[in-house]
Amino acid sequence: MISCQIRIRYDKVRGDLISVIKDKIEKKYRVRIRDIKILKKSIDARKKPEIFYQINASFSCDNEPELLKRKRELSTYKENKLVDEFIRDHKGKYEKNILIIGAGPAGVMCAYFLAKCGYKPIIVERGSDVDKRVEAVNRFWQEGKLDPDTNVSFGEGGAGTFSDGKLNTNIKDKTGKNQWVLRVFVENGAPEEILYQAKPHIGTDNLRFVMKNIREKIEAMGGEYMFNTKMTGFCVEDNRITGVEVVYGDGSTDRIPAESVVLAIGHSARDTFEYISQTRIPMERKPFAMGVRVQHLQSHIDKSQYGVTDSGLPPADYKLTGKTSDGRGVYSFCMCPGGYVVNASSENGRLVVNGMSDFKRDSGFANSAILVSVEPEDFGDEENVLAGMELQRSIEKKAFELADGKIPVQRFGDFKVEGTGDKVSPIVPCVKGKYSYADVRKALPSFIANGIIEGMEQFGHKIDGFDDDDTLVIGTETRSSSPVRIIRDENLVSPAAKGLYPCGEGAGYAGGIMSAAMDGIRVAMQIVLSI
Numbered sequence: 001m002i003s004c005q006i007r008i009r010y011d012k013v014r015g016d017l018i019s020v021i022k023d024k025i026e027k028k029y030r031v032r033i034r035d036i037k038i039l040k041k042s043i044d045a046r047k048k049p050e051i052f053y054q055i056n057a058s059f060s061c062d063n064e065p066e067l068l069k070r071k072r073e074l075s076t077y078k079e080n081k082l083v084d085e086f087i088r089d090h091k092g093k094y095e096k097n098i099l100i101i102g103a104g105p106a107g108v109m110c111a112y113f114l115a116k117c118g119y120k121p122i123i124v125e126r127g128s129d130v131d132k133r134v135e136a137v138n139r140f141w142q143e144g145k146l147d148p149d150t151n152v153s154f155g156e157g158g159a160g161t162f163s164d165g166k167l168n169t170n171i172k173d174k175t176g177k178n179q180w181v182l183r184v185f186v187e188n189g190a191p192e193e194i195l196y197q198a199k200p201h202i203g204t205d206n207l208r209f210v211m212k213n214i215r216e217k218i219e220a221m222g223g224e225y226m227f228n229t230k231m232t233g234f235c236v237e238d239n240r241i242t243g244v245e246v247v248y249g250d251g252s253t254d255r256i257p258a259e260s261v262v263l264a265i266g267h268s269a270r271d272t273f274e275y276i277s278q279t280r281i282p283m284e285r286k287p288f289a290m291g292v293r294v295q296h297l298q299s300h301i302d303k304s305q306y307g308v309t310d311s312g313l314p315p316a317d318y319k320l321t322g323k324t325s326d327g328r329g330v331y332s333f334c335m336c337p338g339g340y341v342v343n344a345s346s347e348n349g350r351l352v353v354n355g356m357s358d359f360k361r362d363s364g365f366a367n368s369a370i371l372v373s374v375e376p377e378d379f380g381d382e383e384n385v386l387a388g389m390e391l392q393r394s395i396e397k398k399a400f401e402l403a404d405g406k407i408p409v410q411r412f413g414d415f416k417v418e419g420t421g422d423k424v425s426p427i428v429p430c431v432k433g434k435y436s437y438a439d440v441r442k443a444l445p446s447f448i449a450n451g452i453i454e455g456m457e458q459f460g461h462k463i464d465g466f467d468d469d470d471t472l473v474i475g476t477e478t479r480s481s482s483p484v485r486i487i488r489d490e491n492l493v494s495p496a497a498k499g500l501y502p503c504g505e506g507a508g509y510a511g512g513i514m515s516a517a518m519d520g521i522r523v524a525m526q527i528v529l530s531i
Contacts, residue, residue: 001035001037001058001059001060001064001076001077001078002058002059002060002061002064002067002068002074002075002076002077003039003056003057003058003074003075003076003077004025004029004056004057004058004059004073004074005054005055005056005073006021006024006025006028006055006057007044007052007053007054007055008020008021008024008052008053008055009050009051009052009053010043010051010052010053010312010313011051013053017038017041017053018036018038021036021038021055021057022036022059025057025059029067029071029074031061031062031063031067032061032062033059033060033061034059034060034061034062035059035060036057036058036059036060037057037058037059038055038056038057038196039056039057039058039077039196040054040055040056040196040197040198041053041054041055041056041193041196041197041198042054042197042198042199043198043313043314045305045306045307045316048305048306048307048308049306049307049308051306051307051308051310051313054198056196058077080174080175080176080179081176082175082176083175083176083177083180083521084176084180086525086528087113087116087117090117090528090529091116091117091118092117092118093118094117094118094119094120094531095120096119096259096260096531097122097257097258097259097260098114098119098120098121098122098258098259098260098261098262098527099121099122099124099243099244099256099258099260099261099262100121100122100123100124100261100262100264101124101231101244101261101262101263101264101265102123102124102125102158102263102264102265102266102269102504102506103123103125103127103155103156103157103158103211103225103227104157104158104159104160104264104266104504104505104516105157105158105160105504105513105514105516105517105520106158106262106264106503106504106505106510106516106517106519106520106523107123107125107158107262107264107503107504107520108123108157108158108211108214108215108218108517108520109181109184109516109517109518109520109521109524110262110264110503110520110521110523110524111123111218111223111520111524112184112214112217112218113520113521113524113525114223114524114527114528115217115218115221115222115223116221117524117528119222119223119528120221120222120223120224121218121223121224122223122224122225122226122256122258123218123223123224123225123226124226124229124231124244124246124256125154125155125156125225125226125227125228125229126149126154126228126229126230126231126269127149127150127151127154127155127156127227127228128149128150128155128156128227128228129155129156129212129215129225129227130155130156130157130161130208130211130212131212132150132155133150133151133155133156133157133161134208136150136151136155137150137151137152137162140152140343140345140433141342141343141432141433141434144405144406144433144434146345146346146347146348148346148347148348149228149230149249150228151344151345151346152342152343152344152345152346152354153266153268153344153346153479154266154268154269154346156211156212156215156225156227157207157208157211158266158516159266159267159268159344159354160207160512160513160516161204161207161208161211162204162342162344162354162356163204163334163354163355163356163513164201164203164204164334164335164336164339164355164356164357165201165202165203165204165206165207165357165359165513166199166200166201166334166512166513167181167182167185167194167200167201167202167513167514168198168199168200168514169512169514169515169518171514171515171518173518177517177518177521177522178514178518179195180521181514181517181518181521182194182195182200183195184214185202185210188210188213188214188217189206189209189210189213190202190206190210191206191359199317201357201359201361202359203357203358203359203360203361204356204357204358205358205359206359226246228248228249229246229247229248229249230246230247231244231245231246231265231272232245232246232247232253232275233245233275234261234279234281234497234500235255235257236496236497239496239497239498240497240498240499241258241259241260241261241497241498241499241500242257242258242259243255243256243257243258243261244256244258244261258499259499260499260500260501260527260530261499261500261501262501262503262520262523262524262527263486263500263501263502263503263506263507264503264504264506264507264516264520265504265506265507266504266505266506267479267481267482267483267505267506268346268479268506269506270347270389270393272506273386273389273484274386276486277385277386279496280496280497281486281487281494281496281497281500282486282487282494282495282496283385283484283485283486283487284385284484284485284487285376285379285385285387285388285483285484285485286376286388286482286483286484286485286508287373287374287375287376288373288374288388288480288481288482288483289329289331289333289371289372289373289374289480289481290371290372290374290392290395290444290448290476290477290478290480291330291369291370291371291372291444291448291451291452291476291477292353292369292370292440292444292452292473292474292475292476292477293341293353293354293355293367293368293369293370293473293474293475293477294367294368294370294412294456294471294472294473294474295341295365295366295367295427295429295430295471295472295474296365296366296367296427296465296466296471296472297364297365297366297427298315298316298337298338298363298364298365298366299364300366300465301315301316301317301318301337301366301463302315302316304316304463304464304465305317305318305463314337314361315337315338315361315362315366316337316366317335317337317366318332318335318368318463319331319332319335320332320455320458320459320462320463320466322454322455322458322459324372324450324451324454324455325454326447326451328372328373328447328451329372329373330370330371330372330373330451330452330454330455330458331370331371331455332368332369332370332371332459333368333369333370333371333477333480334354334355334368334369334480335355335366335367335368336355336356336357336361336366336367336368337357337361337366338357338360338361338362338363338364338365338366339355339356339357339361339363339365339366339367339430340355340356340357340363340365340367340430340431340432341353341354341355341356341367341407341429341430341431341432341474342354342355342356342431342432342433343407343431343432343433343434344479345396345400347393347396349397349400350393350396350397350399350400351396351399351400351405351407351408351476352392352396352399352476352477352478352479353407353431353474353475353476353477354477354479355367355368355369356432363430364430365427365430367430367474369477369480370452370455370456370459371477371480372447372448372451372452372455374388374391374448376388378391378445378447379391379483385484386483386484388483388484389483389484391483392478392479392483395443395444395445395476395478396476396478398442398443399440399443399475399476402438402439402440402442402443402475403435403436403437403438404436405434406433406434406435406436407429407431407433407434407435407436407474407475408421408435408436408437408438408439408440408443408474408475408476409425409429409431409435409436409437409438409440409472409473409474410437410438410439410440410441410472410473410474410475411423411424411425411469411470411471411472411473412456412467412468412469412470412471412472412473413468413469413470414439414469415440415441415449415452415453415473416453418439418441419439420439421437421438421439421440421441422437423437424437425470425471425472426470427470427471427472429472429474431474435474440473440474440475440476443475443476444475444476452473456471480511481505481508481511482505482506482507482508484508485507485508485509486502486506486507486508487502488501488502488507488509491526491530492522492523492526493526501523501526501527503519503520503523504516504519504520
């Protein structure tokens with residue numbers, strides 16, 4: 001097949017996009033196309049208000065070698081099948097007992113890959129299955145009753161299940177893991193368009209049933225899920241993992257033997273971090289970032305990014321970066337077009353927010369985190385590997401106290417002036433969970449608060465009105481990534497326990513759904529090769 005790039009005016013597309021692309025290629029290259037496939041589709045608004053689709057496509061036709069010689073801008077296209085080839089070359093029936101701690105993207109994709117190879121992985125998840133989890137989260141948002149083990153962070157699908165569901169990553173992937181993960185999602189119910197969108201988005205509503213379908217596939221291949229089962233300890237003999245200790249939902253305890261343990265715990269598993277810090281398993285402090293969520297009208301962002309408002313265009317996003325006067329990075333993170341700010345707390349007496357959206361992104365509001373970089377020297381207590389986690393906790397405790405457990409909300413104009421916070425913005429907070437106006441700035445260290453102000457004012461020069469006084473500041477976002485890294489060697493194994501594989505975002509090796517899922521596959525491959 002041949003690959004090509006074309007640009008199509010957005011307002012010229014009527015009906016089926018594939019038909020429009022096919023017609024354009026046939027006219028441009030004077031060929032008769034037999035088969036055609038979109039490889040990537042993005043929106044180019046650099047000449048707004050003229051909007052273009054930027055399309056990468058592959059097609060087959062007669063006399064392909066001759067066309068490639070004649071048109072230098074064309075190239076041969078071959079689909080990357082390295083992951084499928086690995087599974088084919090290593091498929092068998094394996095009795096090796098593999099435990100995967102955590103049912104987030106890293107753990108689930110690790111288990112799915114191993115099951116495809118012929119293993120029978122066991123997923124140990126402290127939270128509930130996705131149906132019971134949705135009930136628990138909705139109850140928390142409506143009544144404020146938090147379940148510390150089943151919430152926005154814990155349960156089937158991990159934190160990604162209650163997020164914007166973005167599936168893009170900055171990782172340059174030549175191994176095909178990225179596309180393989182997207183295909184798994186589509187095979188289990190996700191919209192096919194995520195295979196070619198430049199910024200694929202699945203939505204929290206789709207992720208829920210996709211995770212259920214993947215679970216059923218894993219179980220059909222011989223794998224097992226153990227919900228409401230929390231790992232509380234490692235069993236190690238002669239520097240080798242032999243199993244884990246667990247506590248079940250009814251309070252009873254057990255020891256589960258294993259030859260390999262994948263530690264895919266997520267960035268909010270603080271009690272697990274505390275346990276690990278008391279063992280010989282090495283961890284290190286790492287930089288991360290903290291800040292707040294900001295909310296605007298989606299129509300305002302659309303007008304700024306596209307130059308027009310058009311219901312046929314998808315809700316616009318943005319990605320903003322800057323630098324503070326003291327040299328820190330300040331940037332937008334996890335931008336949610338048409339989304340909600342959600343109470344994502346996982347510990348009683350502490351409050352943290354995140355962004356979430358459904359597939360349609362139709363809330364009418366845009367939100368994103370505005371984060372300021374935090375370095376290990378900001379943590380204090382140099383001897384404490386968990387000092388970054390404790391800094392997070394201290395901010396979350398203050399945020400909880402600001403509004404008696406409700407999400408604290410503040411106008412940006414008031415955020416800039418210490419000691420204010422009661423004035424109501426004409427923009428209605430679009431949140432999941434109860435909220436109240438409060439002085440959000442009081443929860444943050446001065447270097448973060450000042451960094452947010454500087455960043456917002458810089459971003460106001462890039463998106464008109466971004467730093468308007470009535471922009472909503474919603475606090476606080478403290479868990480953009482893990483504050484620690486669980487050390488692993490070149491074979492992805494902990495140097496203190498053979499067979500223990502730190503994996504994914506909580507272990508410090510990923511930063512989102514896709515990078516975590518890809519790390520899960522990377523670890524699964526290493527387990528297969530270690531036989």
